[in-house]
Amino acid sequence: MITLKNVVLRRGAKVLLDNASVTIKPGEKVGLVGRNGAGKSTLFALLNGTLHEDGGDCSIPAQWHMAQVAQEMPETGQSATRFVVEGDVVLCAAQTEVEAAEHSGDGNRMAHAYMKLYDAGAHDVEARAQALILGLGFKVSELNNPVNSFSGGWRMRLQLARALICPSDLLLLDEPTNHLDLDALVWLEAWLKRYTGTMLVISHDREFLDAVTQVTVHIANAKLTRYGGNYSTFEDLRAEQMALQQSAFAKQQEKIAHLQKFIARFKAKASKAKQAQSRVKALDRMEKIAPLLAEADFTFEFREPANLPNPMLSMHNVSFGYPPPVEASAGTLPTVIVQNVSRSVLAGQRIGILGANGQGKSTVVKTVARVLAPISGEMTEGKGLNIGYFAQQEMDVLIPADTPLEHMIRLVKAVTVAGRISGQSTREQDLRSFLGMFNFGGDVIKQAVGTLSGGEKARLVLCMIVWQRPNLLLLDEPTNHLDLATREALSMALNEFEGTVMLVSHDRALLRAVCDEFWMVSHGGVAPFDGDLDDYQRYLLDEAKRQRQPNAVKLLRKELETIDREIQALSNEQGQLQTVLANTIAAREIARTGKRLKKIKNDLSLLEERWFMLSEKIEAAARSVNP
Numbered sequence: 322m323i324t325l326k327n328v329v330l331r332r333g334a335k336v337l338l339d340n341a342s343v344t345i346k347p348g349e350k351v352g353l354v355g356r357n358g359a360g361k362s363t364l365f366a367l368l369n370g371t372l373h374e375d376g377g378d379c380s381i382p383a384q385w386h387m388a389q390v391a392q393e394m395p396e397t398g399q400s401a402t403r404f405v406v407e408g409d410v411v412l413c414a415a416q417t418e419v420e421a422a423e424h425s426g427d428g429n430r431m432a433h434a435y436m437k438l439y440d441a442g443a444h445d446v447e448a449r450a451q452a453l454i455l456g457l458g459f460k461v462s463e464l465n466n467p468v469n470s471f472s473g474g475w476r477m478r479l480q481l482a483r484a485l486i487c488p489s490d491l492l493l494l495d496e497p498t499n500h501l502d503l504d505a506l507v508w509l510e511a512w513l514k515r516y517t518g519t520m521l522v523i524s525h526d527r528e529f530l531d532a533v534t535q536v537t538v539h540i541a542n543a544k545l546t547r548y549g550g551n552y553s554t555f556e557d558l559r560a561e562q563m564a565l566q567q568s569a570f571a572k573q574q575e576k577i578a579h580l581q582k583f584i585a586r587f588k589a590k591a592s593k594a595k596q597a598q599s600r601v602k603a604l605d606r607m608e609k610i611a612p613l614l615a616e617a618d619f620t621f622e623f624r625e626p627a628n629l630p631n632p633m634l635s636m637h638n639v640s641f642g643y644p645p646p647v648e649a650s651a652g653t654l655p656t657v658i659v660q661n662v663s664r665s666v667l668a669g670q671r672i673g674i675l676g677a678n679g680q681g682k683s684t685v686v687k688t689v690a691r692v693l694a695p696i697s698g699e700m701t702e703g704k705g706l707n708i709g710y711f712a713q714q715e716m717d718v719l720i721p722a723d724t725p726l727e728h729m730i731r732l733v734k735a736v737t738v739a740g741r742i743s744g745q746s747t748r749e750q751d752l753r754s755f756l757g758m759f760n761f762g763g764d765v766i767k768q769a770v771g772t773l774s775g776g777e778k779a780r781l782v783l784c785m786i787v788w789q790r791p792n793l794l795l796l797d798e799p800t801n802h803l804d805l806a807t808r809e810a811l812s813m814a815l816n817e818f819e820g821t822v823m824l825v826s827h828d829r830a831l832l833r834a835v836c837d838e839f840w841m842v843s844h845g846g847v848a849p850f851d852g853d854l855d856d857y858q859r860y861l862l863d864e865a866k867r868q869r870q871p872n873a874v875k876l877l878r879k880e881l882e883t884i885d886r887e888i889q890a891l892s893n894e895q896g897q898l899q900t901v902l903a904n905t906i907a908a909r910e911i912a913r914t915g916k917r918l919k920k921i922k923n924d925l926s927l928l929e930e931r932w933f934m935l936s937e938k939i940e941a942a943a944r945s946v947n948p
Contacts, residue, residue, distance in 0.1 A: 322346050322382070323368070323491075323519070325545065329376030330360065330367060337363050339543035340377065345536070347490075350513070350520045352530040352552055355540035357776060357804050361523045364540065365389070365493050368521070381491065385519075386411070388489035390497060391480050394473055400465040401479055405450040408483025415441040429913070432920060444883040446486075448876035453482040456512065458505040458678040474500040485512065494522040498529055499801050502678045503827040507861045525805045527552050528829040619760060619810050621783070623818040626792035630703025631668035633793050633821050634689065638663055639698030641684045655696050658684050662698070662847045664840075666793070671815075671822045673836035675850055675857055677864075680842045682825045683713055686797045689823065709791030711782055713798040713825075718782060721771030725761045725781050726752065728770065732785055759784040775802030783811070792820040800828045829854050874939060881935045888928050895921045 323345040330338035337360030345351055353361050366372040367379055369389060381387075397404060407413060415438040422434035442449065451464050457478045468476060477500045484492070498506050506529065513520065513533045521538075524530050530537075530552035537548045537555035548555045640660040645653035658681040666672070666689075676682045687693045688700075690710040712718050719728065729752045737747070756766055759780045770778060779802045786794070794815070800808050812834045815822055826832055832854055839850040839857070850857060895918065902914050 324380045325377070326379075327377035328367075328374045328379055330363065330372070331375050332360070332363055336543055338540075338545070341540075341543065341545040342377075343538055343545040343547050345519060345521070345538075347519055348517065349536050350516075350534045351522070351536045351538055352534035352555075353521055353523050353538050353540065354530070354552065354555065354805070356806070357774075359540045360543075361540055362495055365495055365521070365523070368491075369493060385490035386488060387491045387493065388484045388487040389493035390477075390484045390495065392495070395468050395476050395480060398467045398469055401454055401459065401468060401471070402447060402450050402464050404468050404479055405454055405482045405486055406446050408486045409442070409446060409450075409488065411488045412438070412441040412443060412446055415443070428917070432917060436920075436924065439887070441488075444887070445876070445880045448879060450482070450486055452876070453485050453512075454479070456505070456508040457482055458502060458508075460679070478505070481509075490518045492516060492518055492520045494520065494524075496523055496525070498524060498526050498827065501827055502682075502798075503675065503829070503857075504677045504861050506827045507858055511862065525800070525803060525808060526828055526830070527805060527808075619780075619807050620813070621758060621787060621810060622814050623787055623794075623820070624790050626707065626820045627790060628705045629668040629792055629820060630705050632665040633668060633670075633703050633706055634666040635699075635701040636662050636664050637699040637701075639688075639700050640696040641681060641688045641693070642696045643684070643693065644696075657696050658845070659842060659847060660696075660845055664847060666821060666823065668792075668821060669819070670838065671836050672824070673832045673839045673854075674823060674825045674842060675839050676842035677861075681845075682842050683797055685842060685847065686710075686795050686823065686825060687712075690795050706793060707789065707791045709786035709789055709794045711786060711794075711796045711799045713801070718785075719770050719778060722769055724767045724769060725756055725784075726766050728781065728785060729756060729788070732788065736789065755788060756784060776804060776807065779803055780807065794818065794820060794822045794824075796822070797825045798827065799824075800826060800831060829858075877935050877939050881932065881939070884928050884932050884935070888925060888932070891921050891925050891928070895925070 325338075325341060325343050327340045327342055328338050329336070329340060353364065355361055363372065367374060368381065369387060395404065399407075415434070419431070419434040419438050422430040425431075454464060455461065459475070459478070463471075468479060471479070481497055481500075484494070497509065501509065506526075510529065510532045513522075520533075522530070522534065532551075534551050535549075537550060537552060539546045539548065539555065539559065548558050550558065639662045640657050641662070642655050642657040642659070644655045662685075674682050674685065684693065688695055690708055692710070692712075710718070723731070726749075730749070733747045733752070753766060756762070761777075761781070761784070765773075765777070770781065773781070779799065783799070799811065803811065808828065808831060812831055815824075815831075815835045822835060824832065824836060839852075839854075840847055841850040841857075852860075898914050898918050898921070902911065902918070
């Protein structure tokens, strides 16, 4: 088990853990929660050996294999499949031993090395890697693309796949859902539920935590507190604990006030001095209950829109996509992703946009946001339409070298030139105060945006949207870098917003809280989705099974071919050794050859058993397709 006993952990001058203790049992799946900056990632650095405790003791079983997602962006020309395969460090070690054994010429060592390689899963590692890659949202056509050909978010998905393929007793996941869409998130949840090792996960997605964890460790005030149950259970238990603590504190304050009143009244009176002194000692011995320091929650609200055109937007036979590249030759056609869409967006609608990765959700949102022009068709905006757009990549609307204040000043100028009145004051001091409402105060207001954290950038984009007083909100994955408290604030603000919302998000708690209807972008079109998020999740799992089945049969056949070759190789070796044994050789050689023959016989038995099992699986899969 993992044991932290009276651990002290510092980062610079800041004490992140102070005499903190907690125990995590083998096989437990633990959510590590706490405010940004509380020390969650630093605790991971302690567990993986990057940092060492400044006091106390942290112990992890020495024999445990650990896996985690590397945070650096991979730069390699390797294929996606090969890159993920090399995440299996046990297999890589077995391959290294095979090479060393072959070089040594020691037949016995070679035999053991080959069996270790087989036990490590060399026969199906490529299939396992590709199943992970496809599950995380890649296309079959991308399996052998170079890692460098993918964007940053997709490369981080490959880093996640590398961590998942590695056999491990302890899996550390720090915000694994940040770069995933809802489809990949549902797949990852299903995979983690099957994981048999010990897992610690940091996440700000409450439904994800509820789905994959059974224990919650809360880090606050430099202490670790363990709660049995998932995140929702933790919230309930924590609320009860806080209420009890506040009640106990209030009662103790009454008792202290009573003792102090008695002491002040009678300490100078000779007949009561002894009693007064005993109360002084009682006061000194009393273990003080700390007052409840409620964590300051971040809140904001959208102002009432100046007007609400209805419909907000009308689309007639609109096709969405991308124009030809600037360097393309004349006559190159645009890339159409979604086509022939005829729909209206009405005042007050709250639309969740669903669909698998690559189907065109962001393309539709970018076109409505005027970032892209429609490829064809007619898009009519209502009079007075004022769009607030949150881009999936915050830096699409932010300038790295500029400060938050400079962004607000530029926004004021742009709104003034466009003739759109936001209803907000444009004085610099008022802009500073407005930024302060979104926790941009002190030196941060003059800090280059490129140096801000992901959460701070997201809050700045929200600040700029709120200031514009929009009547249509287009939000493309707004929660990627927001902590749970800020997500809750966004959910509350959206629920009170009187305009129209179009939301793309993998945060199911936000989708459930905000949206009352769903559109699905799939197969080149947009259509209403008849159902709720639970229906959509079941649809995704069913689709994944349906799509994986042909691929699964292909992988089974591939493994069967590998086993055929291994059986043939062992059978050939068996025949050769039996010939050697029939000749007159030294007793020592007879013993060694006999030992090897016995090993081959056992290996052949296991391989043949596996061969029959695979054959039955392939036949069953074929019957399910053609009953």
